[in-house]
Amino acid sequence: MNELNPISEAEIKQRLQVLRDMPQRNPHAALEGRARFLTQVEEISAQAVSQQGKQRHSGWIEKIRSNFIQRKERLPMLTQLLSVILILSALLGGGGATTVYASQSSLPGDWLYPVKIWSEDVRSDLAGNPSTQIELQLQFAERRVEELAELISKGQPLPDTVALRLENQVNHALQLAAKLQTTQMAEELPRIRQQLMTQLQVMEQLHSRDPQTEALLTRTRQMLQTRLRLVEGGIQNPDALRQQLQQQDRLHQQDQDQSQQQDQLQQQDQLQQQDRDQLQQQDQLQQQERDRLQQQDQQRDQLRQQTCTPQPQNTPAGMPQNGCCGNDAGNHGDGNGSGGNQDGKGK
């Protein structure tokens, strides 16, 4: 605790004392609150008894249905978490619930951290209501900031992926808000602003001596500041925010398209190169074949020269030579007795 500088822990506790003594509760308001609570007790217990009566008639199916469906209405977050735990339990053979629970306090680099991220993704996918989705994205973004703070306090390196995920979650919350009706959007944007301000406050307290880590922290702070300005502008003029986000979307889409085009061009280049390589290989093979045939012809010529006897002077031109190259006569048949095909192309 010696890190607290310049205000000490004792001084903080001292300053918190100003919130210790609160004005006395208004007795009328307190009595009204109590009366309202007891009325609710009557109403809810009556409903509970009535439901129990129905359940007695409709048996175990109704009991199961009421347990699940009522919880889904009243406690949507709990139901989602339950779903996640059930899915993971099924996948991990019963130990899933414990694993998911344990993963929630894990940090990047821990072996359970992927489970934490996965459970967040599942919860996000299960959320149907846009408002709940925004709430979840903000919650997860807050977790990322907490993780950065914890890693800094432990002196551990900050993975880029945490900052990237934080940015994606903030962006996602903004995109969801921009798709709402203007009245709903007007309710959501102040919530997002408040959350971004809190995250920025926390981020501004984080510093590191390592230049790379400090650079990442600075980038993250700048990202939050940009988004905060965007939200503040959106509170004043929701349509302008929508346009800005659509523009960003378009730019992002263009980037993706360009990247895809580049990929396609690269693929085409690769294919052309492969074609060229294949043709070159074929040329090489043909050349080898030509060389081989040429060698054969040369060997044959040499053999012929060795085995041929001198011709009599009166042999008519164009007649095959007796006892020499008789086998070649049909092949060459050019009548000049030159030994036939020299370049091997005829083969």
Add this chain to the structure above:
Amino acid sequence: MGIPSEDELLRAARRFDRQALAEIYDRYSPVLYTYAMRLLGNPELAEECVADTFQRFLLALRAGGGPDGYLKAYLYRIAHNWITDLYRRQPPQIVELSENVAMDASTNPENAAETRLERERVRSALRCLTADQRQVIVLRFLEELSIEQTARALGKPLGAVKSLQHRALTALARLLEDRGKEQRL
């Protein structure tokens, strides 16, 4: 028959025993009100927070949920979530002077004004903490819960709460220092 324990009350509350539920309200609504007032500084909002906390508790009981034990920690958690939601929905509001000065009316007006300003500074600094940091500070140093009780209220392991408390104090120190500088300027 002596004062019923928290577990006994909870068992009776699950049967919708009106007397037990009334006892729970009488026992815990004052502390929840004070808790909400400390963070919100607005009596109407604090009453609303208490009312919604107990309503959610009743609905949870009806759905077969609610706490398995540690009722007080459970109620603090509901109230905390309610306040966090409110913070997200609403930007910071200026608190009426009269409501805070009422308590200090017998004292010197200058002192009363200074106390009110300091209270707002501290409250505003608390608001800038993350939800968990804020809750750990309030529960530990204002509601004077033990570290174990705070861990139950937050639903986190002891080690995580200790680490959270340290970070919360560090953050709060910086925030209070910043606000002090702003004030001096």
